[in-house]
Every structure is written in C-alpha cells, then in structure tokens.
Amino acid sequence: MTTTGLPFDDFRELIRNLPGPDERAAQAVRERDAVLTKPAGSLGRLEEIAVWLAAWTGRAKPQVTRPLVAVFAGNHGVTAKGVSPYPSSVTAQMVENFAAGGAAINQMCIAYDLGLKVFDLALDFPTGDITEEAAMDEKTCAATMAFGMEAIAGGTDLLCIGEMGIGNTTIAAAICHGLYGGTAEEWAGPGTGANGEVLKRKVAAVRAAVGLHRSHLKDPLELMRRLGGREIAAMAGAILAARMEKVPVIIDGYVATSAAAILHAANPAAIDHCLFAHVSAEPGHRRVLEKLGKKPLLDLDMRLGEGTGAALAAGIVKAAALCHTGMATFEQAGVSGKAN
Ligand SMILES: O=C(O)c1ccc[n+]([C@@H]2O[C@H](COP(=O)([O-])O)[C@@H](O)[C@H]2O)c1
Numbered sequence: 001m002t003t004t005g006l007p008f009d010d011f012r013e014l015i016r017n018l019p020g021p022d023e024r025a026a027q028a029v030r031e032r033d034a035v036l037t038k039p040a041g042s043l044g045r046l047e048e049i050a051v052w053l054a055a056w057t058g059r060a061k062p063q064v065t066r067p068l069v070a071v072f073a074g075n076h077g078v079t080a081k082g083v084s085p086y087p088s089s090v091t092a093q094m095v096e097n098f099a100a101g102g103a104a105i106n107q108m109c110i111a112y113d114l115g116l117k118v119f120d121l122a123l124d125f126p127t128g129d130i131t132e133e134a135a136m137d138e139k140t141c142a143a144t145m146a147f148g149m150e151a152i153a154g155g156t157d158l159l160c161i162g163e164m165g166i167g168n169t170t171i172a173a174a175i176c177h178g179l180y181g182g183t184a185e186e187w188a189g190p191g192t193g194a195n196g197e198v199l200k201r202k203v204a205a206v207r208a209a210v211g212l213h214r215s216h217l218k219d220p221l222e223l224m225r226r227l228g229g230r231e232i233a234a235m236a237g238a239i240l241a242a243r244m245e246k247v248p249v250i251i252d253g254y255v256a257t258s259a260a261a262i263l264h265a266a267n268p269a270a271i272d273h274c275l276f277a278h279v280s281a282e283p284g285h286r287r288v289l290e291k292l293g294k295k296p297l298l299d300l301d302m303r304l305g306e307g308t309g310a311a312l313a314a315g316i317v318k319a320a321a322l323c324h325t326g327m328a329t330f331e332q333a334g335v336s337g338k339a340n
C-alpha cells in the first residue's frame with residue numbers, strides 16, 4: 001500500500017474497492033452438486049458452504065488444506081471502570097495458556113486439525129478508556145489494522161477469526177450501540193459473567209462512551225478508533241487482507257462480529273466472504289447478526305471467545321468441501337437418479 005495523506009485514507013480506498021465473488025467457480029460447484037450421489041438439497045447448508053468456498057477462493061474444486069485460527073489479544077482502558085468480573089491480567093495469562101496448549105481453542109484445533117496463531121497486541125499498553133477518551137489515535141488504529149493483515153502471511157485457505165481481551169464485550173457493546181443505536185442495555189450483556197453491580201457499571205460505561213463520542217460516529221473507521229480496541233482493529237485488518245488474497249473467513253462470537261460490523265457499515269459487501277460460525281450466548285450477538293442479515297451456523301450456548309465457535313464451524317466447512325470434491329456422481333457410482 002502507498003502511504004498518502006491520513007493513516008485511514010488507504011483503508012478507506014481499499015474498503016471501497018474490494019474484489020467480488022467468482023461466479024464461474026460458484027456455478028461450477030452448483031452444477032456438480034446437482035449430480036452427486038444424494039437427493040437434491042439433502043446436504044442443506046453444507047451445499048451452500050461449498051458454493052461459498054468456490055465463490056471466495058475462485059476455485060471450482062474447493063479445498064481446505066491449511067485452515068488457520070488467528071486469535072488477536074488486546075487490553076482495554078475501560079476495565080478501570082469495573083466492567084468485567086476478571087482482571088485485565090487474565091488476557092496475558094491466557095495468551096501464555098494458548099502457547100502452552102492449555103486453552104479450549106488448543107483442543108479444538110487438535111480435534112479439527114487447524115493451525116493456530118496468537119497475536120499479542122501490546123498487552124502492557126491498554127487502549128484509552130472509551131468513557132473518557134478515544135481508544136486509539138488514527139495512526140495506532142491504522143497500524144494495528146495493517147498488523148492484523150499479516151495474519152494470513154504464512155498462507156492459509158480458511159481463516160478463523162477469534163480474540164481474547166478482558167473487557168472487550170464492553171467494547172463490542174459500545175461499537176454496536178454506536179453503529180445501530182437502541183439502548184446500552186440491549187447491547188451490554190454478561191460477557192464472562194457480569195451481573196449485579198458489574199453489569200450496571202458495564203451498561204453505564206457503554207452509554208457514557210457512546211454519549212461522549214456521539215458526534216464522531218458516522219464514519220465507521222473513526223468509530224473503530226474511538227470505541228474499539230487493538231484486537232478489533234487487527235481483526236478488521238485480517239478480514240480485509242483475507243478478502244484481497246481470496247481466503248474465506250469464519251467469524252467467531254460477539255466481539256469478532258463487532259469488528260466485522262464496522263467493515264459492513266463502511267461497505268455492506270465487505271463481509272460477503274465471511275461465514276458467521278455461531279450465535280454466542282451474549283444477547284447482543286443475536287441482535288448484531290440480525291442487523292448484518294447473517295445466519296449463524298451453530299447455536300451451542302457458547303460464550304468463550306478465543307475463536308472456539310469459529311473452530312467448530314471450520315470442522316463443518318472442511319466436511320462440506322470434502323463432500324463436494326470427494327463424492328461420486330450418480331453416473332460414476334452407477335446409482336439410479338430420480339424415477340418420478
Ligand atoms: O465473543 C463472544 O461472544 C464472547 C462472549 C463472552 C465472552 N467472551 C470472551 O470473554 C472476554 C471478554 O469478557 P468480559 O466480560 O471481560 O468483557 C474476552 O476474552 C472474550 O473473548 C466472548
């Protein structure tokens with residue numbers, strides 16, 4: 001990218017000019033699907049997933065051979081307002097746990113044979129408290145988006161986006177309240193388990209943050225630097241880089257979806273290459289998915305983050321790709337087609 005003018009300028013340009021789907025590859029998959037040894041439509045959403053993979057990889061024979069889970073970790077100044085039951089130190093401790101193989105996401109990556117990369121985003125330097133100031137300046141936000149774009153640098157053909165950051169369900173709630181209005185109560189939920197006074201402080205923080213920044217929220221990137229966090233910016237960058245490199249994306253829970261929602265606000269087509277893994281137990285997640293018009297694959301009452309929902313969905317996507325490429329046609333298998 002050439003760097004001209006303000007740090008966000010290149011991203012604005014990029015978001016306006018994203019490549020579209022490969023309709024020919026998608027059509028080739030639809031045609032082959034019609035002759036595979038199964039009643040038409042019987043693999044349900046798995047059939048749509050095979051078409052989606054073809055459209056966004058440009059390959060008529062969709063393959064998932066190097067799936068990757070990218071977990072972006074960040075810390076948040078707003079935790080000083082007592083919005084999470086857990087201390088901010090847990091973010092770095094969980095990053096260590098990821099490295100040691102002891103977290104839920106590690107087990108899911110083993111179960112489905114997924115690569116895992118964890119991006120530690122300046123955990124010793126939490127972003128500004130959004131109830132008092134912007135989370136980041138424009139330069140930091142743009143640089144963090146650019147860093148997130150590196151997630152796919154080692155090569156992958158399916159990118160699962162996850163995160164870790166104590167306090168970041170407050171951030172996701174502020175982003176959604178800023179983007180879609182409504183009330184702070186509608187967007188702020190328990191997160192890691194906030195209730196009682198903690199939940200009251202969380203709702204108040206979301207309301208205060210959106211109130212403070214309200215005259216600057218029309219522009220989605222400006223909203224991101226004010227109400228977001230480093231992992232939000234990095235996830236947005238990773239989603240964009242994947243689009244440029246023809247890598248389909250699976251989005252995890254409420255927090256990852258809030259990053260996708262910012263891109264959607266800037267260009268509604270910007271997240272067409274994204275599949276939404278699950279609806280998390282965080283009530284705001286169902287609401288934001290409705291706003292985006294996205295139907296999640298799974299509904300398992302999960303609310304962990306770490307990319308765990310996305311990892312489970314990756315297992316389904318791998319199966320969808322293999323069914324499409326590996327199944328025999330009626331002709332090949334000598335199976336009779338429809339009689340009536
Ligand atoms: O993404 C979700 O749907 C989700 C729902 C509840 C909790 N989380 C995770 O919990 C952490 C944030 O929770 P909290 O209560 O500290 O805001 C962060 O590490 C997220 O990955 C994530």
Ligand SMILES: Cc1cc2nc[nH]c2cc1C
Pocket residue numbers: 086090094163164165192304305306
């Ligand atoms: C222990 C713990 C693990 C997590 N993983 C994602 N968010 C988390 C929050 C906590 C508190």
